[in-house]
Amino acid sequence: MHERLANLLGATALAVTDLVLAEATEAAGVSASGAAALIVLSAAPGLGVTELGRRVGLTQSAAARMVDGLEAAGLAERRRSGGRAVHVRLTRRGEEAAARMLGARAAPLAGTLTVLGDDEREALTALLSKLLTRLYGQIGDADVLCRMCDRACCTEGAVCPVGQAERDAAER
Incomplete structure (x- = not known):
């Protein structure tokens, strides 16, 4: 599976x-x-x-x-x-x-x-955030991971999962 x-x-x-x-x-x-x-x-x-x-x-x-x-x-x-x-x-x-x-x-x-319906988009958003957090752990560099991101879009009304993963890693 x-x-x-x-x-x-x-x-x-x-x-x-x-x-x-x-x-x-x-x-x-x-x-x-x-x-x-x-x-x-x-x-x-x-x-x-x-x-x-x-x-x-x-x-x-x-x-x-x-x-x-x-x-x-x-x-x-x-x-x-x-x-x-x-x-x-x-x-x-x-x-x-x-x-x-x-x-x-x-x-x-x-x-x-x-x-996708609204509920599916919401679920996918949560899943992609989780996957991006994991990918940050593997790549270890938000600047590389987000090189093609629309940064404003990702941070309006929400926390960027990659940025949060980077802040969490810096605190450790």
Whole structure:
């Protein structure tokens, strides 16, 4: 029984990932890592290239090339700040692209959930919160786990389960 459930979860996770990435990358005309970088920078402006790369799963050199591409597209810019430190910020065009991507990301997710009734959505919310708490325990980094999240959406009127898991881990 658990093997079937795990398989169903895997297929669902992959299908949702494919839908979300297709919509997000199309909305901004960037790669999957570029899409994640735009969303990360919209929530945490001024990250260094290395930290940005860590959050989106790229090496420092790959992150630098990705930022080059975002700069060439007019979506981001590097800014020097004292010494050798370089921070990446979104341009106005990059901020608009990130907002479009979050909207585009939301559409297939909301569409997928339309097959569920109110009680089922409530139950799924509780189950996903529990699973995300467990995943935080395995991944151990909210910035990585939530790299494609609409952070405002997750914290309006509720507690983000990943953020709570991170606070709980810090207290231990």
